[in-house]
Amino acid sequence: MASALDLFDLKGKTALVTGASRGIGRAVATGLAEAGADVALLARGTTALERLAGEVESLGRRALVLTCDVNDSDQIRQAARTTFAEFGALDVLVNNAGGIGHAGPFLDLDFDDWRRVLRLNLESTVHACHVFGAHMVERGGGSVINISSIAGLGGTPMLAHYAVTKAAVISLTRTLAAEWAAAGVRVNALAPGWVRTDLTRAFLADPDASAGLLAAVPSGAIGDPSDVVGSVVYLAGDASRGVTGSCLVSDGGTTCFVGGPQLLGFLQHGRIPV
Numbered sequence: 255m256a257s258a259l260d261l262f263d264l265k266g267k268t269a270l271v272t273g274a275s276r277g278i279g280r281a282v283a284t285g286l287a288e289a290g291a292d293v294a295l296l297a298r299g300t301t302a303l304e305r306l307a308g309e310v311e312s313l314g315r316r317a318l319v320l321t322c323d324v325n326d327s328d329q330i331r332q333a334a335r336t337t338f339a340e341f342g343a344l345d346v347l348v349n350n351a352g353g354i355g356h357a358g359p360f361l362d363l364d365f366d367d368w369r370r371v372l373r374l375n376l377e378s379t380v381h382a383c384h385v386f387g388a389h390m391v392e393r394g395g396g397s398v399i400n401i402s403s404i405a406g407l408g409g410t411p412m413l414a415h416y417a418v419t420k421a422a423v424i425s426l427t428r429t430l431a432a433e434w435a436a437a438g439v440r441v442n443a444l445a446p447g448w449v450r451t452d453l454t455r456a457f458l459a460d461p462d463a464s465a466g467l468l469a470a471v472p473s474g475a476i477g478d479p480s481d482v483v484g485s486v487v488y489l490a491g492d493a494s495r496g497v498t499g500s501c502l503v504s505d506g507g508t509t510c511f512v513g514g515p516q517l518l519g520f521l522q523h524g525r526i527p528v
């Protein structure tokens with residue numbers, strides 16, 4: 255009988271992380287290797303991936319660098335062939351590569367903005383789920399983790415296109431979870447709140463925007479990529495073996511903050527007759 259800690263042990267497993275060259279993906283890839291997995295590292299930036307591969311290998315794990323643009327389904331298929339050839343099989347897929355492009359009011363976003371983000375965040379996830387999911391279903395096991403966002407959980411002004419892709423990723427997750435459960439393949443989503451990475455640099459560099467964002471996080475801190483790692487390790491292995499079709503929210507309480515900081519500031523000064 256495995257101990258509770260053994261359930262988080264990923265030794266002997268193989269994982270692939272898209273968007274592993276920096277930010278959340280880099281932290282997740284390192285965390286999966288620390289938990290015992292051999293890790294395939296996928297992004298466009300080969301130099302950063304090679305540096306990370308050295309770190310993964312220094313942990314005693316195998317690393318595989320996959321230079322790939324997830325906008326191109328042929329490149330995803332080629333990355334899969336290389337992964338199967340080098341690792342033999344894939345146990346864990348983390349669909350993390352993503353971006354925003356341009357932010358702004360719905361009426362200022364043009365359709366190219368939509369097309370680019372739909373392709374990068376949604377179509378790439380569909381393609382990767384297709385290629386690696388087929389492999390997992392055939393093998394009779396695997397864990398797919400799709401990185402969504404709290405932007406996909408509700409209305410997200412100024413990020414309409416991004417929010418739609420992240421909501422769609424949750425929908426895809428639930429559908430695939432239901433389709434593949436009998437084959438032993440689990441599919442879950444993870445929805446981080448605001449995390450300090452290149453993706454959020456422009457928002458957090460602006461003092462007003464940064465203060466506003468911080469005020470909306472009950473825990474009082476913008477996330478660090480390392481905050482997401484434990485959730486992914488949990489979803490990757492046996493610790494979550496009964497969990498599929500879920501969307502785990504990792505946002506310091508942001509999405510529980512009904513009413514927002516102004517209402518809280520007003521109401522927290524003692525008993526107020528209403």
Ligand SMILES: NC(=O)c1ccc[n+]([C@@H]2O[C@H](COP(=O)([O-])OP(=O)(O)OC[C@H]3O[C@@H](n4cnc5c(N)ncnc54)[C@H](OP(=O)(O)O)[C@@H]3O)[C@@H](O)[C@H]2O)c1
Pocket residue numbers: 272273274275276277278279296297298299300322323324325350351352353374401402403404445446447448449450451452453454
């Ligand atoms: N940061 C946040 O606050 C936050 C919150 C919620 C959800 N998320 C989600 O978390 C994921 C990672 O975000 P992040 O903040 O870590 O972003 P980031 O720091 O900008 O990193 C994005 C990663 O995706 C890769 N990537 C981008 N376009 C790619 C492409 N066409 N092909 C292959 N790889 C590509 C980048 O590598 P290359 O440029 O080298 O290709 C990089 O490794 C995204 O899906 C994002 O939507 C982020």
